[in-house]
Amino acid sequence: MNLRAPVIGSLFLLSMTSASVVTAQIADESSNAVDSRSDARAIETITITARRSLSERFLSTGSMVTVDRKDIEQLGADSVGDVLRQLPGVQATPSANGTLEIRMRGMDKNATQILLDGQRVSSASAQLPFDQLPAELIERIEVVRAPSAEHAGATGGTINLVLRQASARRETNIRITDNHVWGRNAGQLFFSKTGPLSAQPVLTPAQLKEQLAQLAAADIPSSPWTYFLAASATQQLIGANTQRVLLGNQALVSDTDGGSRYRRSELSLIPRLNGKLSSKDQITLRATLNHSRLYGDAYSSGTAVDVPHGTYGTSFHEIQDRQRSYTQLGADWIHRLEGSKLETSVSASSAFDTTNRSGNNAQNYTPPSSSAYTFDDDKRERMWLLKSKLTGTQSDLLWMYGFELEGRSLSVNNSNTLSGAPTTFAADAQIDRRVLWAQTEWALPAKTTLTAGLRAQQLHTKSGDPATLQEQQRQFLQPSIHTRTPISKDMQWRLNAARVTRNPNVWDLLNRSTPSQGSNSINNPDSAGNPSLRSEVANTFDTGIESKLGNTGQMGAGVFVRQLSDVIATTTTLMSGRWVAQSSNVGNATVWGVEADAKIGLAALGLGSDWTLSTNASILQSRMNTGSTVGRRILGQARYLVNANIAKPLRRTGGWFGGMSMSLVGASDLDTWTGITGTEHARTSLDVYVGSVFPKLGYWRLGVYNLGNAKYIRDRSYTSGTVAYQDNSVMTLTPRVYFTVGTQF
Numbered sequence: 001m002n003l004r005a006p007v008i009g010s011l012f013l014l015s016m017t018s019a020s021v022v023t024a025q026i027a028d029e030s031s032n033a034v035d036s037r038s039d040a041r042a043i044e045t046i047t048i049t050a051r052r053s054l055s056e057r058f059l060s061t062g063s064m065v066t067v068d069r070k071d072i073e074q075l076g077a078d079s080v081g082d083v084l085r086q087l088p089g090v091q092a093t094p095s096a097n098g099t100l101e102i103r104m105r106g107m108d109k110n111a112t113q114i115l116l117d118g119q120r121v122s123s124a125s126a127q128l129p130f131d132q133l134p135a136e137l138i139e140r141i142e143v144v145r146a147p148s149a150e151h152a153g154a155t156g157g158t159i160n161l162v163l164r165q166a167s168a169r170r171e172t173n174i175r176i177t178d179n180h181v182w183g184r185n186a187g188q189l190f191f192s193k194t195g196p197l198s199a200q201p202v203l204t205p206a207q208l209k210e211q212l213a214q215l216a217a218a219d220i221p222s223s224p225w226t227y228f229l230a231a232s233a234t235q236q237l238i239g240a241n242t243q244r245v246l247l248g249n250q251a252l253v254s255d256t257d258g259g260s261r262y263r264r265s266e267l268s269l270i271p272r273l274n275g276k277l278s279s280k281d282q283i284t285l286r287a288t289l290n291h292s293r294l295y296g297d298a299y300s301s302g303t304a305v306d307v308p309h310g311t312y313g314t315s316f317h318e319i320q321d322r323q324r325s326y327t328q329l330g331a332d333w334i335h336r337l338e339g340s341k342l343e344t345s346v347s348a349s350s351a352f353d354t355t356n357r358s359g360n361n362a363q364n365y366t367p368p369s370s371s372a373y374t375f376d377d378d379k380r381e382r383m384w385l386l387k388s389k390l391t392g393t394q395s396d397l398l399w400m401y402g403f404e405l406e407g408r409s410l411s412v413n414n415s416n417t418l419s420g421a422p423t424t425f426a427a428d429a430q431i432d433r434r435v436l437w438a439q440t441e442w443a444l445p446a447k448t449t450l451t452a453g454l455r456a457q458q459l460h461t462k463s464g465d466p467a468t469l470q471e472q473q474r475q476f477l478q479p480s481i482h483t484r485t486p487i488s489k490d491m492q493w494r495l496n497a498a499r500v501t502r503n504p505n506v507w508d509l510l511n512r513s514t515p516s517q518g519s520n521s522i523n524n525p526d527s528a529g530n531p532s533l534r535s536e537v538a539n540t541f542d543t544g545i546e547s548k549l550g551n552t553g554q555m556g557a558g559v560f561v562r563q564l565s566d567v568i569a570t571t572t573t574l575m576s577g578r579w580v581a582q583s584s585n586v587g588n589a590t591v592w593g594v595e596a597d598a599k600i601g602l603a604a605l606g607l608g609s610d611w612t613l614s615t616n617a618s619i620l621q622s623r624m625n626t627g628s629t630v631g632r633r634i635l636g637q638a639r640y641l642v643n644a645n646i647a648k649p650l651r652r653t654g655g656w657f658g659g660m661s662m663s664l665v666g667a668s669d670l671d672t673w674t675g676i677t678g679t680e681h682a683r684t685s686l687d688v689y690v691g692s693v694f695p696k697l698g699y700w701r702l703g704v705y706n707l708g709n710a711k712y713i714r715d716r717s718y719t720s721g722t723v724a725y726q727d728n729s730v731m732t733l734t735p736r737v738y739f740t741v742g743t744q745f
Helices: 005-015 050-059 069-075 080-084 205-217
Strands: 064-068 090-094 100-104 112-116 138-144 157-163 171-181 184-196 226-248 251-278 281-306 310-337 340-364 369-392 399-416 423-444 448-462 472-488 491-502 526-528 536-549 553-565 568-575 578-585 589-601 612-624 640-648 655-665 677-680 683-694 698-707 711-720 723-732 736-744
Touching (some): 171 226, 251 310, 536 589
Parallel strands (some): 112 157
Antiparallel strands (some): 064 138, 090 100, 399 423, 423 448, 472 491, 553 589, 612 640, 655 683, 683 698
8 A cells, every 4th residue: 555654754743743632531532433444435325224233343443333223223212321221331320410421341431432423422521411312313323342543442442323314215203202200291302304405306217317417427416415304302300219328336327318300301403414516525514403401409308316416307408400502513525536535524512511509408406507508610612623534445455544633622610608608610721632543454364354553642731720730741652453354254253452541531630629419428429620630541452253143133252351550430538528539540450351242033932033132241350450449340340231122123014013121230349449448239120112003104102211110229338537437328210101102204
């Protein structure tokens, strides 16, 4: 390949150039996880089928599992969050305030990179609440397990959510849903429409032949411009019931019962326009607009015991109103050259997040004591991104070269009266990133394909207040190597190795503190930044086999190892009488595990030919080699993950459909520091749904999520002075019932 040689020189020049762009989350770099090979030889928009998930998995550079549109429909999911809980090797933990913590392979939540159409959206700042997007908006989800030069990846893994694309096939979807929980209802409305921009006249064969000849002579593409437009207005009821018991030297210290009830509303508009400018040029214009609001209250009451006052009553109540706005505009241009293809994307986004909280803590002893507080927080983030890649198309052995430029500006302002006197905080950060990467393939003996790549990046962060965020400029090299070896026509063996640098989230670097919602405890701590946080470095290794099972089935099994230095984890410690959670470097560690997944038909069991079973399982293990918790597992890593889904899919021709999804999450350790230990218990959740299609009219669907009312149980132990404490909390989310009517035409 005559373009390979200049890459070394280009990479050298990059390392000598000062950076002017960095990511907002200095560790989880945003880049496109969509596999280039799947469209390396076809510029035209393609229709996604079940076969695409198979071809992408087999032809991707690194280890990747794709869940496509058909898979999502079979899950019976209502939102993207429902789909994420079923992905292989993914641990999705909801909280009482509606957030969803995503972990891959049990590693820290920030070790998982989440992309939307190739752009990172997971951040502690104001961003798109992707987990509550309607499932109908998703074209496919790519679970990228091994990093490559094209995308920075993450030490845990990458999840890329690809939104629906414009299509020449006319289709309209309308869905109305009622969400029922705690005796209250919340409505949801979804609408989408796709097709050609203009009506296509019916032509005779002679007229069609003449029109095609005219188009060819003028170098004008014959395919129409297409559009996709989706709008949704949804509400969801979220919250939990929580019981907490604190013992000191086996004697009762406090016993409280509480709960939270929030209503979350989302307004989304997603337009897309796709077409050809010429026979060699295709362009896509896209936008995402979203506004969300979370409002409601949290409360608790119970008893407490101390020496001065004996046994007395306690109560707490807090009202919260949080609003987020997110706007993204982007364009993608594809230009076909002789023997190659150039893809360029440009996008800009703006996000705003405001939170207003007010609460009151009361102690009913003589004389009674009461303390009121307020907390107001305002976060803003703006981003622009330019990236381009050149891909060879003349050979089955691909080569790719690309660059990325990104700039972000972040700001935060908050004030609170938690300690009585008003306290304010203000900070801003400028982040620049510059990336140059190269990746190419070679043919080896035994029909093996070797892909080697190198990604070089420069990061620069600075703030107007050095005491809040120190200025940093860093350079990183990410080498990677991947092999694919066919074992038979439908089976292959894969090996991946890479070195990944995970930089701290910028919001974790800001020297700021956010008070907990409700009574401060080891299970409900304040959060604080850590300006001295260092980067985490991982040497990664993945290997396994993949196999096709018929036209739509597939399976895979493999092992992975991660050797980590300067592990970043969230520790919880007692500071000045309050529990504080803070991202910290906790030492070096080794993480390893076994993963397996399969999708098969169930006709052999006597069920219909369209019944399918999708299942995946992971056995996870880790060991801290240095640090205060040496010899223990990584904080929060579940011992195992198992997901299983049995489904009879929806058919437009009519009839019943339905399914059942079960998730098992093993116990995890909560050892955060010397003398502070804990466990999150194993849990099982079950979702079921059933429905029916009336041909040419529509369908209905009834679903029950969290059937069985799975509980989240945490036990924590620590010592303060001469007192040994045991803190136990039980959070219950309660079942949710969804009833949907919809139509598609």
